[in-house]
Amino acid sequence: MLIYDKDLRVAVVHDWLTDNGGAEKVLSAILDLFPSADIFTLVKSDKFHDAQIDKLKVTTSFIQRLPWASKYYRNYLPFFPVAVEQFDFSNYDLVLSSSYCVAKGVITGPDQLHISYCHSPMRYAWDLQFQYLKEAGLENSFKGKLTRLLLNKLRLWDYASSARVDHFISNSEFIKKRINKCYRRSSQVIYPPVDVDKFQLNEVKESYYFTCSRLVQYKKIQLIVEAFNKMPDKRLVVAGTGPEFDKIKSIASSNIELLGYVEFKKLKRLMEQAKCFVFAAEEDFGIIPVEAQACGTPVIAYGKGGCLETVIDGVTGLFFYEQEVEAIAGAVSRFEDMRWDCHTIRNHSEKFSLNKFKSNFLSFVTDKYEKFK
Secondary structure, three states, rough: OOOOOOOOOOOEEEEEEEOOOHHHHHHHHHHOOHHHHHHHHEOOOOOOOOOOOOHHHHEOOHHOOOOHHHHHHHHHHHHHHHHHOOOOOOOOOOOEEEEEEHHHHOOOOOOOOEEEEEEOEEEOOOOHHHHHHOOOOOOOOOOHHHHHHHHHHHHHHHHHHHHHEEEEEOOOOHHHHHHHHHOOOOEEOOOEOOOHHOOOOOOOOOEEEEOOOOOOOOOOOOHHHHHHHOOOOEEEEEEEEOOOOOHHHHOOOOEEEEOOOOEEEEEEHHHHHHHEEEEEEEEEOHHHHHHHHOOOEEEEEOOOOOHHOOOOOOOOOOEEEEHHHHHHHHHHHHOOOOOHHHHHHHHHHHEEEHHHHHHHHHHHHHHHHHHHH
């Protein structure tokens, strides 16, 4: 195992620093392994704060200097490829990118090793473009035609720039297949870090079902709420806020409680005491269902995407296979008739621990770098 060499010059590239989500947890774990690395990112929001990142050198792109970029950076999507290509890595030995948009497209030289941890190829430029256009109301309009042209250009760039990566790491078998499909490149699966030690096994469960997420359309929280509207004898607690909060609150029946933003201490308690965690999104991996299992809380999840790798059907949770109200209600009905072993559920979650990620990631980077030198 490589002991970190302070003389090894390391750059870490991340798409943007605006929210603390799953990708940022991966970034944080990488920085734990390479604490003197410099960070490169398209844009960093003034509201983004992380004790670890705030102490490091962060270089942003010209996007940062454009009007209202820290909040409306996505409006500058057409400029992302050229922006990420302007970063100068000539003074670094090792470049690590954490990429779900354009970070993996940086330009490096023949004496520099570039390893990319790929959360996903650019979703809206590939197989999810039709869903993106539909949800944005851009299917048939003139603006939609322009957007299709833009996505075509991004797709061509995304494919071409994938050749710049020396080695890919995928965050799940699901994304490994997507990388192979989009880029025709192989990758090594290393699951993202889940800090399972922050959650305690709780064997005494209360009677409520629980879900938490940012309330945006693809998370399908409205679908979960509509399902529990049909089950007035079942209590559902929803934590999280977002653009769909008011809409969802307006349709929720009396057995459903929307809490809005919840601090971690309370969120943790809700997760630990919940009868079951309900998850209806198609995610590339999905950290929150693993956090629920770390509490010994079983999961009802949509049986597609990363959840197929993090939930064991009939052991740590149940799957439903259509994103429909009836499918969720049916899963809840089946769940009620089953018994669950909280210890088995907790033990399974440890497969995705922070220490496991660090060990696997460092081992991979060490092996590739020693062969590269």
